[in-house]
Amino acid sequence: MRDVAIVSYAQTPYVASETKRNEVEMLMPVLSEAVDKSGIPRREIGFTCSGSTDYLAGQSFSFVAAVDAIGAWPPICESHVEMDGAWAFYEAWIKIQCGEADSALVFSFGRASMGDLPSVLTLQLDPYVLQPLHPDAISLAALQARALLDAGLGSEREWAEVAARCRRDAKDNPDALVKGDVDVEALLAEPNVVSPLREHTLPPVTDGAAAMVIAAGDVARKVCEKPVWVRGLDHRVDPHSPGLRDLTLAPSAKLAGEKAGAASKPLDLAELHTPFAPQEGILRRALALGDDVRINPSGGPLAANPMMVAGLARLGEAARQLWTGKGERALAHATQGPCLQQNLVCILEVA
Amino acid sequence: MSEPQPLSAGHVLEYTYKRSVGPVLGRFFTSLRDGKIEGVKTRAGRVLVPPMEHDPETGEATSDDWVEVGPGGTVTTWAWVAEPRDQHPLDRPFAFALVRLDGADTAMLHAVDAGSESAMRTGMRVRARFADAPTGGIKDLACFTPEDAE
Amino acid sequence: MSEEQKTVKAIDGPTRLEYRYSPGRASTRFLRGMEQKKILGQKCVGCGRVYVPPRGACARCGLPTEEEVEVQDTGTIVTFTIVRVPSQNIEIELPYCAASILLDGADIPFTALLRDVPVETVRLGMRVQGVWKPDAELGPSFDNIDHFTALDEPDVPFEKFQEHL
Numbered sequence: 001m002r003d004v005a006i007v008s009y010a011q012t013p014y015v016a017s018e019t020k021r022n023e024v025e026m027l028m029p030v031l032s033e034a035v036d037k038s039g040i041p042r043r044e045i046g047f048t049c050s051g052s053t054d055y056l057a058g059q060s061f062s063f064v065a066a067v068d069a070i071g072a073w074p075p076i077c078e079s080h081v082e083m084d085g086a087w088a089f090y091e092a093w094i095k096i097q098c099g100e101a102d103s104a105l106v107f108s109f110g111r112a113s114m115g116d117l118p119s120v121l122t123l124q125l126d127p128y129v130l131q132p133l134h135p136d137a138i139s140l141a142a143l144q145a146r147a148l149l150d151a152g153l154g155s156e157r158e159w160a161e162v163a164a165r166c167r168r169d170a171k172d173n174p175d176a177l178v179k180g181d182v183d184v185e186a187l188l189a190e191p192n193v194v195s196p197l198r199e200h201t202l203p204p205v206t207d208g209a210a211a212m213v214i215a216a217g218d219v220a221r222k223v224c225e226k227p228v229w230v231r232g233l234d235h236r237v238d239p240h241s242p243g244l245r246d247l248t249l250a251p252s253a254k255l256a257g258e259k260a261g262a263a264s265k266p267l268d269l270a271e272l273h274t275p276f277a278p279q280e281g282i283l284r285r286a287l288a289l290g291d292d293v294r295i296n297p298s299g300g301p302l303a304a305n306p307m308m309v310a311g312l313a314r315l316g317e318a319a320r321q322l323w324t325g326k327g328e329r330a331l332a333h334a335t336q337g338p339c340l341q342q343n344l345v346c347i348l349e350v351a
Numbered sequence: 352m353s354e355p356q357p358l359s360a361g362h363v364l365e366y367t368y369k370r371s372v373g374p375v376l377g378r379f380f381t382s383l384r385d386g387k388i389e390g391v392k393t394r395a396g397r398v399l400v401p402p403m404e405h406d407p408e409t410g411e412a413t414s415d416d417w418v419e420v421g422p423g424g425t426v427t428t429w430a431w432v433a434e435p436r437d438q439h440p441l442d443r444p445f446a447f448a449l450v451r452l453d454g455a456d457t458a459m460l461h462a463v464d465a466g467s468e469s470a471m472r473t474g475m476r477v478r479a480r481f482a483d484a485p486t487g488g489i490k491d492l493a494c495f496t497p498e499d500a501e
Numbered sequence: 502m503s504e505e506q507k508t509v510k511a512i513d514g515p516t517r518l519e520y521r522y523s524p525g526r527a528s529t530r531f532l533r534g535m536e537q538k539k540i541l542g543q544k545c546v547g548c549g550r551v552y553v554p555p556r557g558a559c560a561r562c563g564l565p566t567e568e569e570v571e572v573q574d575t576g577t578i579v580t581f582t583i584v585r586v587p588s589q590n591i592e593i594e595l596p597y598c599a600a601s602i603l604l605d606g607a608d609i610p611f612t613a614l615l616r617d618v619p620v621e622t623v624r625l626g627m628r629v630q631g632v633w634k635p636d637a638e639l640g641p642s643f644d645n646i647d648h649f650t651a652l653d654e655p656d657v658p659f660e661k662f663q664e665h666l
Binding site (some may be wrong): 121142143144195239 | 460488
């Protein structure tokens with residue numbers, strides 16, 4: 001295995017609705033910042049990979065238009081995944097492992113506010129027996145939340161405490177969208193959106209973009225004072241239909257965590273891609289995270305959940321924590337699909 | 352450059368897909384149209400409803416062994432939708448639920464027309480209600496209703 | 502009962518999504534300009550190329566196109582095609598010419614409808630001018646230029662526009 005490290009990261013401030021800039025205009029400053037901070041000249045970056053979905057803008061092949069933001073001339077080696085940017089990160093890491101590149105630019109973007117996100121997300125479901133019933137993302141997460149309540153593996157109070165902690169931690173994150181001190185009792189008094197989920201357990205619809213540069217060992221050491229090393233990386237998937245799974249568990253997250261070596265040494269923090277508050281408990285158990293591991297110090301997806309970006313942002317936010325001395329070993333997690341169907345786990349270390 | 356007022360415009364994306372369903376879902380939908388719910392057995396004997404071409408646990412092709420299940424079943428989890436969306440299966444408050452039909456080993460997602468949230472609980476018995484005018488698809492099972500309400 | 506009715510072989514899966522699309526800064530400025538019959542391009546801060554319509558970035562340099570440049574409604578045909586087959590949602594009388602036009606002052610051509618010219622006479626290097634809709638019908642739209650038509654000017658030699666295909 002080649003050593004690979006995150007050498008730079010940049011993201012937009014996350015907003016509820018980006019109406020002034022299109023995707024390319026949103027991306028350009030973020031890409032420039034990530035490339036400039038990396039210390040690797042743009043033309044020397046060996047591979048570029050992005051993650052996004054065209055359904056957010058309702059324009060087919062909008063990801064190709066986003067290439068305008070890179071300045072892909074003379075032609076570059078480039079790829080795209082119809083997945084969160086965390087999977088673009090995975091592809092870039094593989095590309096470096098294969099020796100086909102020594103550095104890579106990874107980015108993702110989304111303006112979910114232009115459409116109706118819960119409906120857009122139904123299009124990721126099986127089109128024969130699920131999609132015709134239009135089980136929106138919030139309803140599916142509510143099925144999972146109810147299963148947790150029934151199994152005694154969560155409570156509404158626990159979820160409200162998770163939401164309150166995330167918003168409190170987000171006060172230190174200039175890019176977060178939903179932040180501040182809130183009273184747990186006040187959160188519990190909110191009406192249900194889809195019972196048993198109340199507003200505070202849901203992710204905010206968020207627009208934004210993020211970019212990251214990663215590099216192989218020698219390059220990383222040369223350009224970066226404090227490379228954040230990828231010590232383990234794995235992703236796994238569970239069956240698609242929610243009726244085939246025990247929704248209180250995330251076997252694919254557990255397996256990915258084991259394969260990535262999460263438990264080999266103590267962790268200081270974990271950035272978990274938990275769009276819905278009840279999912280934090282599921283992931284804590286699947287990844288065997290103890291009370292001493294700080295969860296989502298950035299505020300996490302309950303503070304900002306840019307669709308297709310939030311997973312890559314977990315990697316970036318974890319790296320930022322390590323760069324600023326908030327720990328030495330972090331776990332970053334990303335998810336896709338309904339009810340934590342697919343999970344990626346990355347172990348990051350400085351030193 | 353000064354910043355002009357941002358423009359915006361409505362945009363509708365519409366596709367009229369016709370999807371071939373294959374032999375397994377084809378049989379399932381055909382039975383459903385005729386008011387019957389069928390599951391398929393995996394090689395290990397588990398009954399999948401809705402049926403699949405492959406066993407999700409092993410990836411092996413499922414068997415040719417079909418069994419009729421339901422029309423009664425048990426709710427394994429549910430979510431109360433107080434404000435249905437336009438595309439939801441019911442236009443009044445309802446529950447999305449996972450229902451394990453009698454004779455099945457997996458649960459299927461569908462709607463429960465229970466009237467109010469207080470009528471819902473995990474473990475409750477429900478019964479399939481079929482569409483009055485079937486068209487060949489999952490919506491030929493219109494929804495489930497609480498068994499004790501009948 | 503036909504075989505079709507006996508076995509379900511396919512299902513209809515209509516999909517409908519509604520959006521409120523916002524085009525971003527560069528396109529908004531361009532469309533606001535069109536409202537006043539002005540064609541506003543943008544120049545790359547790196548290579549100096551002028552994009553019409555602008556999208557906010559120079560696709561070659563990956564840099565913002567920050568300087569606004571007004572270009573003319575006259576230009577040159579750099580390539581074209583004659584459409585002879587009907588297609589859905591297009592109600593133009595056949596045959597018609599769709600031309601790639603490089604406006605004077607711009608570096609990137611775009612496609613537009615050419616009218617009032619016998620299609621047999623269309624050629625590369627031909628000079629053309631935009632025909633605007635009546636003032637009362639102007640809106641923030643590229644459609645303000647209803648079509649292009651031929652100008653009575655000498656053709657531009659290929660060498661002059663070969664970099665802009």
